[in-house]
Amino acid sequence: MTSSPTAVKVATAARELLEQEGFEAVSMRRVAGMVGITPMAIYRHYPDREALLNAMTDAGFEELAASLKRRRFRGSLEARLLHMANVYLDHALQNPRLFELMFLRKREGARVYPQDFKARQSPTANQMADLVEEGMASGELRQDDLWEVVFEMGALSHGLIMLYLGGRMALSPDQFRAYYQRSFRRYIHGILA
Numbered sequence: 001m002t003s004s005p006t007a008v009k010v011a012t013a014a015r016e017l018l019e020q021e022g023f024e025a026v027s028m029r030r031v032a033g034m035v036g037i038t039p040m041a042i043y044r045h046y047p048d049r050e051a052l053l054n055a056m057t058d059a060g061f062e063e064l065a066a067s068l069k070r071r072r073f074r075g076s077l078e079a080r081l082l083h084m085a086n087v088y089l090d091h092a093l094q095n096p097r098l099f100e101l102m103f104l105r106k107r108e109g110a111r112v113y114p115q116d117f118k119a120r121q122s123p124t125a126n127q128m129a130d131l132v133e134e135g136m137a138s139g140e141l142r143q144d145d146l147w148e149v150v151f152e153m154g155a156l157s158h159g160l161i162m163l164y165l166g167g168r169m170a171l172s173p174d175q176f177r178a179y180y181q182r183s184f185r186r187y188i189h190g191i192l193a
Contacts, residue, residue: 007045009035011059014052015098023053023101054107060098064091065123077135078188084128085157085184089177092161100165103158117147125150142193149191156187 013034017026028049032042046052068087073080092099111122120126129150135141141149160183163169164176171179 004045006035006037006041010037010042010045010052011055015056015059018056018101019095019097022097023105026053026056028052050108053101053105054109056098057102057105057107057110060091060095060102061124063095064088064102065127067091068124068127073131077131077138077140078185080131081128081135081153081188082181082184084131085153085180086177088124088157089161089180092165093173096165099161104162113151114147117151125154128153139193141191144191153184153187156183 010031014026014031017030017034026049028042028046029039031052032039035042042052046055064087067090068084071083071087073083075083111117116122117125117129120129129146132141132149132153133146136143136146157180160180164171164180169176169179
């Protein structure tokens with residue numbers, strides 16, 4: 001993403017529109033209108049709508065990775081894995097449409113399992129992988145395919161979150177958080193050594 005003041009304004013307006021109405025509502029014309037520039041001027045900063053959506057997605061992953069890095073994960077391996085899962089949950093609940101854009105929408109350049117993950121190109125999955133790898137090395141977790149386990153944990157997290165955000169669970173936010181944590185505990189207990 002370019003970093004000129006206008007490009008930042010464009011990205012901010014697009015993110016606001018995304019969170020209010022969803023990615024279908026993000027158009028170059030609408031974003032330009034929100035920023036107060038002509039529709040053609042927006043193309044100086046983003047060559048097309050896909051580039052703008054990709055920039056928002058990349059920013060979302062950067063925010064999530066930074067949030068994970070800021071945390072100090074202490075305690076048992078299970079406690080640290082649960083804490084990390086809660087960071088994903090918090091990010092999703094605070095940015096539901098961005099989360100959908102990040103993990104559900106097909107896009108050019110998105111990281112693909114297994115090759116991109118095994119090449120450690122995912123700054124968010126890498127942090128989970130480090131914990132799982134530590135658990136396998138210490139003997140707390142069964143020896144298994146590291147990236148399959150990490151991807152399954154991501155699928156559990158994202159699947160539950162998207163079902164909740166999609167209105168498929170009649171749970172309060174606190175009830176959902178408790179269910180989410182119980183689900184992770186069940187998964188973690190299933191891979192204990």
